[in-house]
Amino acid sequence: MRDGDPAPRLDEAEVGRIFLEESGRSVAALIRVFGDIDVAEDAVQEAFAVALRKWPGDGVPPNPGGWITTTARNRALDHLRHQARGRELLSEVAMLSPGHDDPGMPEEVGPVPDDRLRLIFTCCHPALSTEAQVALTLRLLGGLSTKEVARSFLVGEATMAGRLVRAKRKIKAARIPYRVPEAHELPDRLRPVLAVVYLVYNAGLTSRAEPGLCAEAIRLGRILATLMPDEPEVAGLLALLLLTESRRASRQRPDGSLVLLGEQDRTRWDRALIEEGQTIVRRCLRRNQPGAYQLQAAINAVHADAPTVEQTDWSQIVALYDHLLAVAPTPVVALNRAIAIGEVQGPAAALALVDELDLDNYHPFHATRADLLRRLGRNSEAAAAYERAAAMAPTEAERDFLRLGGRASR
Amino acid sequence: MTQYLLSAHSVEGEARDPMTDEEMQQSYKQLDLLEEEMKSAGAWVFSGRLHQPDTATVVRMAGGEVVTTDGPFVESKEHLGGFYIIEAENLDAALAWASKVTAAIKVPIEVRPFVEAKA
Numbered sequence: 001m002r003d004g005d006p007a008p009r010l011d012e013a014e015v016g017r018i019f020l021e022e023s024g025r026s027v028a029a030l031i032r033v034f035g036d037i038d039v040a041e042d043a044v045q046e047a048f049a050v051a052l053r054k055w056p057g058d059g060v061p062p063n064p065g066g067w068i069t070t071t072a073r074n075r076a077l078d079h080l081r082h083q084a085r086g087r088e089l090l091s092e093v094a095m096l097s098p099g100h101d102d103p104g105m106p107e108e109v110g111p112v113p114d115d116r117l118r119l120i121f122t123c124c125h126p127a128l129s130t131e132a133q134v135a136l137t138l139r140l141l142g143g144l145s146t147k148e149v150a151r152s153f154l155v156g157e158a159t160m161a162g163r164l165v166r167a168k169r170k171i172k173a174a175r176i177p178y179r180v181p182e183a184h185e186l187p188d189r190l191r192p193v194l195a196v197v198y199l200v201y202n203a204g205l206t207s208r209a210e211p212g213l214c215a216e217a218i219r220l221g222r223i224l225a226t227l228m229p230d231e232p233e234v235a236g237l238l239a240l241l242l243l244t245e246s247r248r249a250s251r252q253r254p255d256g257s258l259v260l261l262g263e264q265d266r267t268r269w270d271r272a273l274i275e276e277g278q279t280i281v282r283r284c285l286r287r288n289q290p291g292a293y294q295l296q297a298a299i300n301a302v303h304a305d306a307p308t309v310e311q312t313d314w315s316q317i318v319a320l321y322d323h324l325l326a327v328a329p330t331p332v333v334a335l336n337r338a339i340a341i342g343e344v345q346g347p348a349a350a351l352a353l354v355d356e357l358d359l360d361n362y363h364p365f366h367a368t369r370a371d372l373l374r375r376l377g378r379n380s381e382a383a384a385a386y387e388r389a390a391a392m393a394p395t396e397a398e399r400d401f402l403r404l405g406g407r408a409s410r
Numbered sequence: 411m412t413q414y415l416l417s418a419h420s421v422e423g424e425a426r427d428p429m430t431d432e433e434m435q436q437s438y439k440q441l442d443l444l445e446e447e448m449k450s451a452g453a454w455v456f457s458g459r460l461h462q463p464d465t466a467t468v469v470r471m472a473g474g475e476v477v478t479t480d481g482p483f484v485e486s487k488e489h490l491g492g493f494y495i496i497e498a499e500n501l502d503a504a505l506a507w508a509s510k511v512t513a514a515i516k517v518p519i520e521v522r523p524f525v526e527a528k529a
Contacts, residue, residue: 127501174523175412177500185502 014060015052022065023048023143024223028115029069031178034076036089037168041140043076044068050075116141117227118178120220124193125176132167133196139164141223142200142216152203152213186231194237194293197221201241205248214248217241232287235280236294242277243300246270257397262309274304295324314343331357335365347375363392367402374405382406413455413524414504416494420517422487440514448496453507459492491517495524 023044030040047068061067080086123136131153138144138152150160170176181189197220204213221238228234250268251259281301284294299320306312321337334357342350351372359365370385386406393399429437448454463482470477482489494511498504501521508519 125501127505173525174521175500177502179502181502 011056012052015048015055018051018060018064018068019048020143022068024116024119024141025065026069026072027140027143028119030072030076031119032115033073034080034089035092035178037140037171039076039080039089040072043072043079046075047072114180114227116223117180120193120224121180121189122171122176122178124189124196125171126189126192127174127176128167128170130192130195130199132163132170133192134199135160135163136167137196137220138200138216141220144216152200190228190231190233193224194233197224197237197241198293201244205244214241214245218245232284232289233291233293236284236291236297239277239280239284239297240293240300242273242280243297243304246273246277246304253397255397256395257401261303266307269304274301277301278304290323290327292324292328295320295327299324312343314340318344331359332362335359335362335368339368342372347372351376361392363389363394363398365389366392367405370402370405374408411497411499412504412526413495413497414501415520415522415524416496416504416508416511417520417522418491418493418511418515418517419488419520420491422489437514437516441511444510444514447510448494448507453496453498453503455495455497457492457494460490463489 026044026047027037027040030043031037034040050071051064051068055061077090080090120137120141123140124133128136134153135149138149139146144152146161146164147157149164150157153160155163197217200213200220201217204215204217218238218241221234221241224234225238246269247261247264249270250264250266253259277297278301281294281297284290285298290298299317302313302317302320317340318337321333321340325333325337335354338350338353338357341353351369354365354369354372357365366385366389370382370389373379373382373385383406386402390399390402390406393402445454445457466482468479468481468483470479494507496504496507498507501523504521504523508521512519
């Protein structure tokens with residue numbers, strides 16, 4: 001039916017979008033077939049180069065992902081047949097998959113839904129450093145270029161390329177397996193996977209250079225939620241990301257300074273994201289197997305319900321923080337719980353809790369103290385706390401904002 | 411199959427509770443059982459326990475001659491107390507064995523792959 005139909009218009013940006021959507025799936029499938037990450041990566045890269053040449057004239061095939069995977073597979077086979085090491089690899093592949101003894105057949109590489117799941121568990125194996133986990137996940141699953149990954153984490157391209165090479169070498173030499181962990185291993189093995197996705201999101205949130213990372217993290221979160229529908233913390237993480245994302249547009253002033261939750265323009269919150277996030281939170285509540293991500297999502301869901309900061313159901317938020325502190329007893333959680341308690345019992349109660357925390361190197365700690373002291377009318381102490389917070393704040397805009405608070409309380 | 415070195419690292423003067431004789435017996439018994447398990451699973455290649463590092467001697471080339479000196483090669487608080495060489499399907503399988511070893515002797519185990527010999 002192609003004849004006569006005008007080929008859909010297609011430019012490089014469109015191929016780029018399809019690349020982001022499909023490359024992780026293709027790389028994952030080819031790693032399964034060839035058992036080699038570099039072979040898979042190079043072949044998928046090459047298949048997209050072919051697509052960039054052919055699609056503008058021929059039109060996008062009905063199943064672009066399948067086309068890319070099959071093309072990449074055939075390219076890889078061609079290359080491997082021409083190298084001694086490649087022929088060795090191919091004989092291993094043939095041994096591993098009897099029935100596919102002629103891997104040259106141009107059959108479609110069947111979709112195995114687990115491929116990307118295997119890949120993310122390999123990328124986030126606890127034997128790899130967190131830095132390597134993040135880099136591999138963005139590169140292999142997210143389809144970001146080495147340059148883009150480098151820029152996201154403020155390191156040079158050569159440094160990032162070296163990090164990726166070392167990580168892949170370790171996977172190969174130590175034989176980090178390409179498999180989904182068994183049920184009894186899952187709690188341990190899922191933790192770094194969720195942490196990587198959360199880290200990617202937060203990198204996007206704080207880096208003005210790469211807001212695309214937020215979308216990337218949500219995309220990874222959605223993939224995980226689809227592939228592991230029975231894991232409550234996977235759902236919790238996705239809900240947390242969606243609810244945080246719903247406020248992203250209103251959390252920064254044009255100069256880059258942070259707008260606190262209470263001062264945000266709530267009409268700018270994205271209702272569709274809130275609706276989606278809250279639906280997931282309600283499902284989690286019914287399942288009743290709470291974990292740290294689900295509880296943080298639930299707290300965000302309560303905020304999203306309040307049309308104004310005054311109408312926030314603070315006692316419910318305190319209850320959720322009590323629960324969160326029990327499963328994740330960190331000083332930062334305790335600080336946020338104290339802030340919520342301040343909204344219910346007043347600033348004196350909150351200050352008493354805050355002053356017990358050992359967070360001297362964390363600037364929000366000093367900003368929180370400053371705010372509580374100001375509300376208690378202890379102005380000179382408040383001014384000193386604002387000054388300490390400002391001295392530690394990471395951006396110029398935040399420093400200015402905190403100094404403004406300091407002057408107001410003098 | 412890949413071969414892995416599981417090395418048991420002790421830290422001199424590390425503040426861990428010294429084992430009682432009974433605990434020591436228990437630990438040896440556990441290790442014996444573990445070694446049997448490794449052997450019957452076909453994972454065991456070799457294992458050994460080493461004397462204290464001050465029993466070590468180093469030979470090295472210096473000015474074209476072999477020079478022998480006393481002492482461990484690196485003076486450090488950490489030293490290799492013993493090791494296993496095992497064969498495992500992949501890192502996860504090797505880590506599972508290493509977990510059993512550390513549970514028995516309570517010191518950290520480093521897991522490191524051997525370069526595969528060319529067939």
